[in-house]
Amino acid sequence: xxxxxxxxxxxxxxxxxxxxxxxxxxxxxxxxxxxxxxxxxxxxxxxxxxxxxxxxxxxxxxxxxxxxxxxxxxxxxxxxxxxxxxxxxxxxxxxxxxxxxxxxxxxxxxxxxxxxxxxxxxxxxxxxxxxxxxxxxxxxxxxxxxxxxxxxxxxxxxxxxxxxxxxxxxxxxxxxxxxxxxxxxxxxxxxxxxxxxxxxxxxxxxxxxxxxxxxxxxxxxxxxxxxxxxxxxxxxxxxxxxxxxxxxxxxxxxxxxxxxxxxxxxxxxxxxxxxxxxxxxxxxxxxxxxxxxxxxxxxxxxxxxxxxxxxxxxxxxxxxxxxxxxxxxxxxxxxxxxxxxxxxxxxxxxxxxxxxxxxxxxxxxxxxxxxxxxxxxxxxxxxxxxxxxxxxxxxxxxxxxxxxxxxxxxxxxxxxxxxxxxxxxxxxxxxxxxxxxxxxxxxxxxxxxxxxxxxxxxxxxxxxxxxxxxxxxxxxxxxxxxxxxxxxxxxxxxxxxxxxxxxxxxxxxxxxxxxxxxxxxxxxxxxxxxxxxxxxxxxxxxxxxxxxxxxxxxxxxxxxxxxxxxxxxxxxxxxxxxxxxxx
Amino acid sequence: xxxxxxxxxxxxxxxxxxxxxxxxxxxxxxxxxxxxxxxxxxxxxxxxxxxxxxxxxxxxxxxxxxxxxxxxxxxxxxxxxxxxxxxxxxxxxxxxxxxxxxxxxxxxxxxxxxxxxxxxxxxxxxxxxxxxxxxxxxxxxxxxxxxxxxxxxxxxxxxxxxxxxxxxxxxxxxxxxxxxxxxxxxxxxxxxxxxxxxxxxxxxxxxxxxxxxxxxxxxx
Ligand SMILES: Cc1cc2nc3c(=O)[nH]c(=O)nc-3n(C[C@H](O)[C@H](O)[C@H](O)COP(=O)(O)OP(=O)(O)OC[C@H]3O[C@@H](n4cnc5c(N)ncnc54)[C@H](O)[C@@H]3O)c2cc1C
Numbered sequence: 001x002x003x004x005x006x007x008x009x010x011x012x013x014x015x016x017x018x019x020x021x022x023x024x025x026x027x028x029x030x031x032x033x034x035x036x037x038x039x040x041x042x043x044x045x046x047x048x049x050x051x052x053x054x055x056x057x058x059x060x061x062x063x064x065x066x067x068x069x070x071x072x073x074x075x076x077x078x079x080x081x082x083x084x085x086x087x088x089x090x091x092x093x094x095x096x097x098x099x100x101x102x103x104x105x106x107x108x109x110x111x112x113x114x115x116x117x118x119x120x121x122x123x124x125x126x127x128x129x130x131x132x133x134x135x136x137x138x139x140x141x142x143x144x145x146x147x148x149x150x151x152x153x154x155x156x157x158x159x160x161x162x163x164x165x166x167x168x169x170x171x172x173x174x175x176x177x178x179x180x181x182x183x184x185x186x187x188x189x190x191x192x193x194x195x196x197x198x199x200x201x202x203x204x205x206x207x208x209x210x211x212x213x214x215x216x217x218x219x220x221x222x223x224x225x226x227x228x229x230x231x232x233x234x235x236x237x238x239x240x241x242x243x244x245x246x247x248x249x250x251x252x253x254x255x256x257x258x259x260x261x262x263x264x265x266x267x268x269x270x271x272x273x274x275x276x277x278x279x280x281x282x283x284x285x286x287x288x289x290x291x292x293x294x295x296x297x298x299x300x301x302x303x304x305x306x307x308x309x310x311x312x313x314x315x316x317x318x319x320x321x322x323x324x325x326x327x328x329x330x331x332x333x334x335x336x337x338x339x340x341x342x343x344x345x346x347x348x349x350x351x352x353x354x355x356x357x358x359x360x361x362x363x364x365x366x367x368x369x370x371x372x373x374x375x376x377x378x379x380x381x382x383x384x385x386x387x388x389x390x391x392x393x394x395x396x397x398x399x400x401x402x403x404x405x406x407x408x409x410x411x412x413x414x415x416x417x418x419x420x421x422x423x424x425x426x427x428x429x430x431x432x433x434x435x436x437x438x439x440x441x442x443x444x445x446x447x448x449x450x451x452x453x454x455x456x457x458x459x460x461x462x463x464x465x466x467x468x469x470x471x472x473x474x475x476x477x478x479x480x481x482x483x484x485x486x487x488x489x490x491x492x493x494x495x496x497x498x499x500x501x502x503x504x505x506x507x508x509x510x511x512x513x514x515x516x517x518x519x520x521x522x523x524x525x526x527x528x529x530x531x532x533x534x535x536x537x538x539x540x541x542x543x544x545x546x547x548x549x550x551x552x553x554x555x556x557x558x559x560x561x562x563x564x565x566x567x568x569x570x571x572x573x574x575x576x577x578x579x580x581x582x583x
Numbered sequence: 584x585x586x587x588x589x590x591x592x593x594x595x596x597x598x599x600x601x602x603x604x605x606x607x608x609x610x611x612x613x614x615x616x617x618x619x620x621x622x623x624x625x626x627x628x629x630x631x632x633x634x635x636x637x638x639x640x641x642x643x644x645x646x647x648x649x650x651x652x653x654x655x656x657x658x659x660x661x662x663x664x665x666x667x668x669x670x671x672x673x674x675x676x677x678x679x680x681x682x683x684x685x686x687x688x689x690x691x692x693x694x695x696x697x698x699x700x701x702x703x704x705x706x707x708x709x710x711x712x713x714x715x716x717x718x719x720x721x722x723x724x725x726x727x728x729x730x731x732x733x734x735x736x737x738x739x740x741x742x743x744x745x746x747x748x749x750x751x752x753x754x755x756x757x758x759x760x761x762x763x764x765x766x767x768x769x770x771x772x773x774x775x776x777x778x779x780x781x782x783x784x785x786x787x788x789x790x791x792x793x794x795x796x797x798x799x800x801x802x803x
Contacts, residue, residue: 052746192772234771235765235766397742418643419646504686
């Protein structure tokens, strides 16, 4: 195997996390940093020609090519897993920038008590918690992560309105959020007809609507790194697309312009990392398959795995780093606490056109009156809630076609259907929710014994299903969604209750899949310490949503980036000064 | 060498400019005359006629406006099936193929183009049937994988960018008032709430000022 010049730091994965780490390390040290990315480079100039719903939103042109690599799923350890053959309940990214190029930009913070959820629930409910609940504390408090939230918000340029400034509730923001040290870096987006209707209705019902926080820039903004981006044009080609004007925070326009100028930075594309190489409890580098098909060993002093949730765990498993989790005995840590997010949605049929093709991935109004610990006690069996929001993300003409109030026509094709679909076109909004997904002993990751990737390596296997708790969350959120939809003056469809009956691979929910290589207070119960440094290998860092012990209710990337910036501080300010275990 | 197959269409059937009367009824203005011979990439002429007849029942041309035939949906589907999507270039197709629960979706081995070939064959003399008989036949296969694809592709061919071969003359976009991909709604987004913003549609190629290659036309 050809061996090449050693580097100081090698990073597996050139997505949001990997490139953020590279930016920090190359700016603050003289270490040589190499990012190894399996996909291809991208540039903003390509994105205008990508305003095509068919190729990008329906055929997933920017996403991981599933013919090469996918994951498998089963509902329980007793069932047989089958591959996720086509997209999909989530959409993993590939190429420079990863899913960070085609995300929606929605940038929530998690609630303070979410970081100590196990303690919080035990204090509140004592012994009455559901069996098999596996929630854990993060080993990091909200107060400790707050400065990193603020840094991440400035880096990507989050627009919003604070609802809690230093402990004081501020009307117009999310009054239930944790205390912020600062107002958002920039104001929220303009609003649309649909989101304005939602806001009025929610306020009228006594709830506390706020503009959804987003990194799709409401106006021109220069971040502390000196990167200037222009404000959003509301073209609607946002989620699942690259932003052609760079208003959306994307690694290609946020991080690459800085990295391209750094002499101690190198990016190798078209190179798939296959193993973390280690010897005597120390990582020595990694191997990857390059574009010509050659297997390469890249030696490094420090190895960072930043290849998104599922591949983070998978690389560790394939490399035999750490002890795989055994669901039967509860022993082992690697692969445990797999979570997704609990989705619920209700359609509202309105009497006026919405121009729903206008919008931005993060344009919307939300309420959090039934989110986190708020408002849930009135609902039997609900421990944690979720946000409720109406988003104008930019509806495509294909995806937006055919929403008809239930019962109005018999068939899903033919003249009557067509007439009804045309009559209702552009008058249908969706009120949707994402609720905290708790961790359970029976939801976990391991290597699939049957199905392989393009190189013959085992695929990641998801053992994952909903429980009574998620169905209770869905019922609660569906009820409030319906209430607000009616108050908007619309006809309200039934909530999508089937989605939470059983975990459904065929319906997109979100790409907010987390856990597997979780952070925590002790090596017996977690894979990485609160600096995201591997408990057993001090020069190995595993960074991303893989570290979440369970999922929060908001979109995860802001929390992922806050953890990433904190990991960078741990590595640069502490580890480099005194190599060894930090915690 | 494979004989080239064509779909022959009356020029007047394809695309056109939609105008709305005061009552909101769509009226079609036609300019083209004569015949258009569309070279097929995947279907045989006979297959194309069956698919066209089926799409026309799914999204008919009727009082509520033009349908799949005017939009050239069959041309769209032909190109999709000939391209990487039709060959399953982006689907995980390693064995074993195991039937599973509905939540896991289609687990079969057959690629979309194989599903079509088989589905079309089962429709037999479909193209020569009267509309009511065609509908009855389609009702009979409503839950099949083939029909689900056909329905989905019909909607795609109606409303996706004309660069993919359907939505001829942007007739689908005219039908729903979609203006096409626009660079900016900065001024319009919060103006005139509750009022339709309806512009003459522009295609992606018109917006960016050069032809755009669809994924179906990529080499390899
Ligand atoms: C459609 C969509 C919408 C989203 N919207 C939002 C939103 O509004 N708000 C929000 O908070 N989050 C959103 N997300 C999620 C967000 O994109 C992710 O949380 C974020 O990108 C995670 O960063 P990451 O670096 O961990 O992963 P990524 O950004 O995906 O980067 C991982 C990188 O690793 C590379 N890689 C993987 N395996 C290997 C290997 N073996 N060798 C080499 N390279 C490898 C991949 O190619 C990829 O480039 C969305 C995601 C999608 C898909």
